[in-house]
Amino acid sequence: MNEIKTLIWKEVTLEWRQKYALSGMLLYVVSTVFVAYLSFSLRRNQLTPIVWNTLFWIIILFTAVNAVAKSFSQERYGRLIYYYSLCSPQAIIISKIIYNSLIMLTLSGIGFGIYSLVMGNPVGDIGLYLLSILLAAIGFASVLTLVAGIASKADNSATLMAVLSFPLILPMLLMTIKLAKNALDGLDWSVSTDEITTLLSIDLIVITLSYLLFPYLWRS
Template sequence: MMTDVSSIWHLIKKDLKIDFRQGYAIYSVLLFVFTCVFIVYKSFTEFSPQSWIVIFFIMLLFVSINAVLKSFMQESGDSSLYYYSMLNPIHVIVAKTLYNFVFIVALSLIIWLLLIFFSFNPFSSSIDFFWTILLVSYGFAVVFTFVSGLSKADGVNATLLAVLGMPLVLPIILLGIKISFSATTLLSDTSLATDFMLLIGIDLLLTGISVILFSILWKS
C-alpha cells in the first residue's frame, strides 16, 4: 500500500518537474487562457450570469484538452519500454489522472479569477461552484487522460482522440452547467444534492473503467 502511494507520488513529482523545467507547456496554456478571457471581455458589452457560466465551461473544456494532450508525449518511443518494464500500469494512470486533475483545477481557478477581474463573479454561493469545478475537472482529467493514454502508441493522431473524448465529457459539462446555474441564484435548487451525487457517480464510474482498461491496453 505504502509503495503504491509513494510510487504514484514519485510519478506525479516527475511530471511536475518536467513541466516546470520545460516551461513552455505551462506558459502556452496560460497564454491560451489569458487570450480567451481577453477576447471574451472585449467582445461582450453586457454579460449575463448564464453566458458567463457557459463561456467558463467552454474555455475550460478547450484549455484542459490542450493541457492533457501532452501528458503521454514524453513516454513515447524508448522511454515507454523503460516504463513498461519498471511500472505498474495502475500507478501510471492514477498518477497521470491526479496530476492532470490538479493541473485542470489550477487552470479553472485561474480562469475564474481572470473572469472576475475582467467582469464580475455571478455566484451567490461560490462554495457550490467551487465543488462543481472540482468534480467537473476531475471528470475531464479522467476522460482526457484515458483518451490520451489510448494514443500512447505512436501513430495515432492525438488531436483526433481528444475530439473523441468530447462527447464523453458532455454529460459532465451539462451537469456542471446545471449546478452552476443554481449556484447563481439565491434560492437553492432542490435537486442540487442529487445532481452532485450524479456527478460524483459518473466520475467514479469513468475512473473505474479507465483504470481497468488502461491496465489491459498497457501491455501492447
C-alpha cells in the first residue's frame, strides 16, 4: 500500500516538475473542443443531443489515448530498470492506473466544462452524467494503461497504440455513450442500472487482468 502511495506521489511530482506534459494535454482538449465548436458553429441550433453526446465522447476518447500513451514511453529505459529493481510490478501497474484515472478525471472534467460552455449544455441529469464521466475515466485509464505498456515495447508504438486500443475500448465507449444518453434525457436512475453494472464489471475485469498480466510484460 505504502509502495503504491509513493509511486503515485512520484508520478504527481514528475508531472508537476515538467508542466508541459499536463498543460499540453489540457491545451489538446481545449483546442479539439474549439475545433468542434467552430466546425459546427454555423448550424449550432441543429446540433441534436445525440450528436452533442457522441462528439463529446469521441473527443474524450482521443484525449485519453494521447494522455495515457505517454505513461510508459516518457520514462527513460534506465529509469525503468531502476523501478524494476525497487518495486513489485503489481504496485507499478496499480499506481499507474490510479494516476492515469486521476489525469483522465481532470482532463474530462475540464473538457466537459469547456464543451458545455461553448456547445451549450442539454444535459438533463448532471449527477448521472458526471457518474458516467467518472466510470469512463477509470475504465479508459485502466484499458489504455495496459495497452500503453504493450505498445511501448514495440517500435512503432504510436500507431500500435491506436490500433490495439480502439477495438478493445469500443464496448466500454458504447456503454458509456448509452449511459450518458440516459443522463442527457434525464431518465430515472433505475433505467440505467444495467449500464452502470456492466460498466463497473468491465472495469473490474480489466483491472484484474492488468494486475495479473502486467508482471509478465514488465519482465521483458
